[in-house]
Amino acid sequence: MEDDDALRFAMDTLVRSFGRETLLFSSAEEFLASGHIADTACVLSDIMMDGMSGIAMHEKMLELGYTTPMLFVTSFPARHLTAQAMTNGALAVLSKPVDPDVISHWLALVLDSPRQPPVAG
Incomplete structure (x- = not known):
């Protein structure tokens, strides 16, 4: 998920360049409702x-029983956000x-x- 259109499409291009399938969402709410x-x-x-932060989205997914691996990116690497994301089980920030x-x-x-489902971002 990325709310900045240019960054979202750049990340999509990058992930696809690795041969991965992607699904794009502009918000956490859009992904959760998808x-x-x-x-x-x-x-x-x-x-x-x-709207909803990536961390809040991850917490909601966990509440719903989804343990999907999470990778977070940020322009504002605050220690408390990194700690919260990692405590919730994120792979990396x-x-x-x-x-x-x-x-x-x-x-x-x-x-x-053997099975490579899409990456949501």
Whole structure:
């Protein structure tokens, strides 16, 4: 999830360049209402967005019983937000601009299996 259109499409292009399928959402609320939570292999989300934050979205997913792997990106790497995300089980909190090799590494850890569902972002 990314509420900035240009960044969302840039991240989509990057993830697709790794041969991964993607689903794009402009907000946490849009993703939660999409019906795609159960068939998403990994979520790549900004922490700070208009409306619901990425962390609040992750907490809602956990409440609903979804333990989908989460990768967060942020332009504002505050310790308390990183700590909260990691306490909730996030795989990583990455600072923007994100190194493409770092994204590739994390996605490979999560997705390299016989079945590769889409990455929501």
